Amino acid sequence: MADLLDGRYLLHEKLGRGMFGTVHRAELRVLGHTLRQVGVKLFHAERAVPVPELLGEALQSIEVVEKCPDPVVRDRFLTCLDAGVEDGAAGRPYMVTELARGDLAWRLRGGQLPVATVRDYARQLCQGLAFLHGQGVVHLDLKPGNILVSASGSLKIGDFGLARRVSAVLRRAPAAGGTVWYVPAEVLQLQEAGPEADVYALGLICYQMLTGRLPHQDQLRAAAPDEVTAPDTDTLVRLKLRDAEPPGIRNPEVRGHPFEAVVMRAVSPLATDRYPDAGALLRALDDPAGAPPPRALTPRQRLETLTEHLRGALRRGDLDLADELRREALDLNRALPDTAMVPEVYALATEAALRRDEGGEARALAMEGLGRRRCPETFRAMAAAFAGTELGRGFARRSGEGAGR
Known part of the structure; x- marks a missing residue:
């Protein structure tokens, strides 16, 4: 009734x-x-x-859209x-x-779409997102079910339930299957989310349109099966920190196409490797050959990003992911001169080894860090690795002194 x-x-x-x-x-x-x-x-x-927060955040973003002077861009929402x-x-x-006539999820039930159609859809979505990002707003809930298809066949972005200002800290992360599939690792770990999170989601949607599936789809479905079951966040983060296979493996039409490289950059596991916002992604779609190269990160910057993810993995108790991250972080740290290395890597790597009951490895890592720099972080690693001994107690006392080399 x-x-x-x-x-x-x-x-x-x-x-x-x-x-x-x-x-x-x-x-x-x-x-x-x-x-x-x-x-x-x-x-x-x-x-x-x-209720005021639910409606207020969504309506603030909608108000931004309504003030857009370009009717073509407004029509993307x-x-x-x-x-x-x-x-x-x-x-x-x-x-x-x-009232929309359907959504992109319904359109994708038939499998992969032609490359020309995917590029056209990607451009339409980028036009809308580029405006949002230019106004300092991120959507944070892009997925096929939130992209509506109008009677004319054009796409419209809907559902601003998670949208917020770029400077705002993400107070609640997406928490259900179907949504978390399109969320990058940095958002799942409740860090601040910027336009790169929307770029990642749009890249995954393009990947799905090209191949008929998401990267690591079977594992994603197992970790977050539906809209009501609480997801296995540890597994999701681990999956999202792995590189996706190129879509050309499943769709020969896009193999070697410049668009394939654009999509692969958009779905990079680390935010710093993606396009910085939808405007940059739109320019790459229009001129793949002339698109700006990825931001050149110094080894130190990449190491700091890995360190954040390692810290998050340990906080959640995901020791398998922590092992993968500590190995990569240690390799990068060892390649840096002592004056540029990140001491916290040794403290976190030592903690990860101790949680694996690898006491010998933990002591070796702590001593390696101390040999490179004497500072609170390496003192803390020594205190943990040699806990219960006079040596460990001595470094525990010194860990708050802030001594430098």
Whole structure:
């Protein structure tokens, strides 16, 4: 039976369900007459996020879009028509949008798409995202189910439930299958998320359109099977820090095509290796040969990024990923001169070895770090590696002194 929302919107069948709510086809009814068909998103009643925050963050981003002077760019987003809370703060929060005819997830059920179609879709999405990024906003929830297909066949970006200013710290990460599949490792570890996170999601969507599947898809489905099951975050992060195989392996049409290289850079595991924002990705789509090269990271910068991920893996107790990261971080650290190396790598690598009950390895790493630089981080490594001994107690006392070499 149809449900009348807020005395105006006659709800019909469900069109989709996401992390924050359910979308219905609906009619706007006034004095018994249907004025238009619309889409209504009802936010879940068991929401953990307050209503003002849910609606406020989404509406702020929509307001940015509405102020865009370019009608072509505005058309890349689903138009918001209304929003509110039924029967006051205790009721159901909702958002009303134009009614789309389907989404990209439905379009992908038929498998891979022609390269020309994928490039066209990628350009359309980049036009919208480039505007958002230029206004200091990141979407953070791009996935085929949130990309709507209009009656004319053009794509529209919807669902601003996670969108926020670039400078804002991500207070809640996507937490369900289908969404987390398109989220990079740095977001899953609750670090600050920038435009590179949207570039990653768009790159994965292009990869899926080209091949009919995501990189590591079987493992992704096992780690995050659906929209309601809590994901295995440790496995997800480990998968997302692995390189994807080139899409040309599954789709000969794109093998060796300049577009393949563009997609591969967009899905790079580390944010610093991707295009910095959708504007740069759009320029690469228009002129792959003339696209700017990846930002040249110094070995020290790459090492600092790996160190952040190693710290996150240890914090979550993912020892398998920590082992992979510590080996790569140690190799980079050893190649740097003593004055440029990152002492914390030795402290973290020592901790990882101790958690594996590899006492001899831990002591060797701690002594290696101390031999290269005497500082609080290497003192801390020595204190941990030689815990319970007079030597360990001595370094524990010294770890707060800040002595330099």
